[in-house]
């Protein structure tokens with residue numbers, strides 16, 4: 070059974086009583102990763118911190134370039150990785166990074182026909198509308214404000230989904246005088 074947009078809107082408005090109950094329950098909606106839901110590993114043990122420290126001048130948008138123009142920020146395909154990494158590296162390279170298992174996994178994708186099958190782990194509920202373009206390009210909010218610990222990570226998250234709570238959305242919307250109408254986000 071599928072629920073139409075207008076039916077869903079009705080459900081949301083009907084949920085005002087529920088929302089008040091949630092407000093009374095207080096901090097129950099804090100940002101959270103579902104610690105119990107262990108994720109299958111990402112195809113490559115990508116290291117954010119290493120890249121941000123060692124790849125001179127690299128920015129979030131070099132790899133997540135859709136964030137300024139689309140609802141999704143996007144996870145980079147292998148063409149971006151091989152813009153820096155030689156797909157046919159010197160087999161005698163004995164540097165520590167070249168010996169990491171993750172490096173071999175990346176190199177296997179150089180010969181593979183397909184792209185790297187990354188999985189998304191940060192997500193809101195299906196009925197919540199969120200646009201990166203609106204927040205990154207229009208409101209000029211730094212990625213770190215919402216994805217605080219991602220740049221510090223040395224390996225991909227192992228538990229998820231990672232959810233930004235309604236309280237977090239609303240506290241900034243109040244602060245910045247952005248819309249607090251239910252239907253701005255629930256559509």
Ligand code: HEC
Nearest residue numbers: 113115116119123124127145149150153166169171172175
């Ligand atoms: C702007 C350049 C740049 C891009 C783009 C880039 N890398 Fe790297 N990568 C580096 C640098 C610099 C290092 C540090 C080692 C070195 O000097 O080669 C590194 C190291 C690595 C390593 C080995 C170290 C470790 O901790 O495992 C892996 C694996 C890796 N990158 C995967 C990727 C993947 C996957 C992508 C695409 C999503 C990517 N890289 C995109 C510059 C880049």
Ligand code: HEC
Nearest residue numbers: 115120127128129132188189190191212216219220225226
């Ligand atoms: C060299 C490419 C590269 C750079 C630079 C980079 N990322 Fe990523 N990012 C990735 C890859 C690959 C993944 C998927 C694997 C993982 O989770 O580590 C990812 C995953 C993410 C995710 C999780 C996506 C999901 O599914 O939930 C967030 C959030 C994120 N990056 C934010 C950032 C921010 C913020 C910055 C800048 C501080 C940044 N990234 C810089 C390549 C990059």
Ligand code: HEC
Nearest residue numbers: 129133136141142143191192193199204210211212215233
């Ligand atoms: C105002 C908060 C906010 C800001 C600022 C923000 N994000 Fe996100 N990000 C989110 C939310 C919420 C989701 C989950 C979206 C969904 O489920 O549709 C998400 C999901 C993602 C994802 C995984 C899904 C996707 O969109 O591809 C990546 C990667 C990501 N963000 C990267 C970034 C980067 C890089 C920046 C800065 C250029 C950034 N985000 C800025 C809130 C934010």
Ligand code: HEC
Nearest residue numbers: 198199207208210214233237238241242245247248253254
């Ligand atoms: C750090 C501050 C901040 C956070 C956190 C934030 N937003 Fe926003 N949001 C803004 C600002 C500022 C605007 C107004 C941008 C503009 O001028 O168009 C906005 C606009 C929006 C709009 C467009 C509203 C309209 O006028 O139709 C939606 C939808 C939205 N945000 C959803 C979300 C959701 C969902 C979350 C949480 C997952 C979230 N936002 C978190 C600051 C934030």
Ligand code: HEC
Nearest residue numbers: 084085087088193194197233234235238239249250251254
């Ligand atoms: C700025 C964006 C935004 C606005 C405005 C907003 N919400 Fe939400 N709402 C969210 C996000 C994001 C979630 C999912 C977060 C989560 O799962 O914790 C959510 C979740 C919910 C839930 C489900 C809670 C649960 O635990 O499953 C209800 C009910 C809800 N919202 C009702 C409302 C009502 C009623 C209004 C208007 C008074 C409203 N929301 C306004 C962003 C918003």
